[in-house]
Amino acid sequence: MQFKKVIGQEKVKQQLAASVKQGRIPHAQMFFGPEGCGSLPLAVAYAQFISCTNPSEDDSCGTCASCHKYEKLAHPDLHFAFPVNTSKEVGKDPVSDDYISQWRGQLLANPYFRSNQWYNLIGIENKQGLISKNESELIIRKLSLKSFESDYKILILWLPENMNATSANMLLKLIEEPPEKTVFLLVSEDPNEVLLTISSRTQPVKLNQIDKPPMVKALTENYGQNTEQANHIARLANGNFISALELIEQSEENKFNFAKFTAIMRLCYQRNIPEINSWVEEMAGSGRENLKSFFVYSLRLIRENFIMNLKNNDLVYLSPAEEEFSKKFHPFINGRNIVSIYSEFNSASADIERNANAKIVLFDMALKIVKFIRG
Numbered sequence: 001m002q003f004k005k006v007i008g009q010e011k012v013k014q015q016l017a018a019s020v021k022q023g024r025i026p027h028a029q030m031f032f033g034p035e036g037c038g039s040l041p042l043a044v045a046y047a048q049f050i051s052c053t054n055p056s057e058d059d060s061c062g063t064c065a066s067c068h069k070y071e072k073l074a075h076p077d078l079h080f081a082f083p084v085n086t087s088k089e090v091g092k093d094p095v096s097d098d099y100i101s102q103w104r105g106q107l108l109a110n111p112y113f114r115s116n117q118w119y120n121l122i123g124i125e126n127k128q129g130l131i132s133k134n135e136s137e138l139i140i141r142k143l144s145l146k147s148f149e150s151d152y153k154i155l156i157l158w159l160p161e162n163m164n165a166t167s168a169n170m171l172l173k174l175i176e177e178p179p180e181k182t183v184f185l186l187v188s189e190d191p192n193e194v195l196l197t198i199s200s201r202t203q204p205v206k207l208n209q210i211d212k213p214p215m216v217k218a219l220t221e222n223y224g225q226n227t228e229q230a231n232h233i234a235r236l237a238n239g240n241f242i243s244a245l246e247l248i249e250q251s252e253e254n255k256f257n258f259a260k261f262t263a264i265m266r267l268c269y270q271r272n273i274p275e276i277n278s279w280v281e282e283m284a285g286s287g288r289e290n291l292k293s294f295f296v297y298s299l300r301l302i303r304e305n306f307i308m309n310l311k312n313n314d315l316v317y318l319s320p321a322e323e324e325f326s327k328k329f330h331p332f333i334n335g336r337n338i339v340s341i342y343s344e345f346n347s348a349s350a351d352i353e354r355n356a357n358a359k360i361v362l363f364d365m366a367l368k369i370v371k372f373i374r375g
C-alpha cells in the first residue's frame with residue numbers, strides 16, 4: 001500500500017517520509033488517533049516506503065520487487081502480530097500466523113476497520129482477542145533471524161493494548177534494544193490502555209481525524225458516490241472513515257428496501273398477482289439477512305405513514321423520496337387497517353426469523369395486504 005492510498009494525513013506522511021530520507025528511522029513507534037483515521041494503513045504504507053528500493057521524495061514506487069511483495073502484504077521481512085483467539089478452525093494456542101490469510105484479505109479489501117469487525121471475521125465469537133506469550137515468543141524468533149531480502153525487518157503489531165503483562169514483558173528488551181535494522185510499528189486504538197512499560201519505549205505518531213476534502217475525494221473516486229452524496233457522508237462521518245463506509249452501506253440498503261416496499265404496496269393495490277409473484281421470487285432469493293432488514297425498514301415506514309395520517313406531521317421522520325411516496329400512500333393506512341397490516345409484516349418477519357419458507361411467507365403476506373388495502 002502506497003502513501004497515496006491512505007486517505008488524507010498529508011502532514012504525518014511528510015514527516016514519516018522525511019525521517020526515512022534523513023536516515024532517522026526510530027526503532028519503535030506507536031501509531032494512534034481517533035477512530036477511523038487510518039493508523040493501520042498508514043503504518044503499512046510507511047513500512048512499504050522504508051523497504052522500497054526506488055522511492056520518490058514522498059512515496060514508495062509501487063513497482064520495485066519489494067513494493068510488489070508489499071502490495072500483496074507478502075514480503076518475507078514484513079511481519080504482523082494482532083489479537084486472536086480460538087475459533088471453530090483454530091483450536092489450542094492460537095497465534096497470528098493461524099489467521100494470516102484472513103488478515104491479508106481484510107487489509108487488502110479494506111484497511112479501515114474496528115477490532116470487533118476483525119473478531120467477527122475470524123469467528124472468535126464473544127472471546128476477547130489476545131496477543132499471547134506464544135505470539136511474543138514467535139515475534140522474538142522471527143526478528144532474531146537475518147532479514148531475507150530487504151535491509152529492514154519490520155513488525156507491525158496491531159493493538160498492543162491486547163497484550164497482557166507476560167507477553168508484553170517478553171518483548172520489552174527487544175523493543176528497547178532491537179537487532180540492527182529492525183523496526184517496530186505499534187498501532188493502537190487506545191494508547192491509554194497500552195502498558196506503560198511498552199508505550200514509554202515507543203515514539204508517538206499521532207494522527208488526526210481525516211479532513212473533509214480527501215474524504216470526499218476517496219468516496220467519489222473509490223466508492224461510487226456522487227459529489228453531493230460524498231459531501232453529505234463526509235459531513236456525517238466527521239473524519240471517521242469507518243463511519244463513512246457504514247453510512248454508504250446503510251443508504252444502499254435503505255434505497256433497496258424503499259424500492260421493494262413501494263413496489264409491493266403498489267402491486268397489492270393493483271391486485272397484480274403475476275407481478276406479486278415475481279416480487280416474491282426475487283425477495284425470497286435475496287437471503288434471510290436482507291429480508292430481516294426489509295422488515296425492519298417496512299415496519300418503520302408503515303408507522304410513519306400512520307402518524308402522517310393522524311396529521312401529526314411533527315413526528316414524521318422521512319427522507320425526501322419516502323415523503324413523496326407517503327403523500328400518496330398514507331390515506332391507505334388508517335385506523336381500520338393499520339393494526340392488521342402492521343401485525344402482518346410483524347408475523348412475516350418472525351416467520352422468516354424462524355427459518356420458515358420465505359416464498360410461502362411472503363406470498364401469504366402479500367395476499368392479506370391486498371385484502372386489507374382494498375378493504
Ligand SMILES: [Zn+2]
Binds near residue numbers: 052055063064
Ligand atoms: Zn518500490
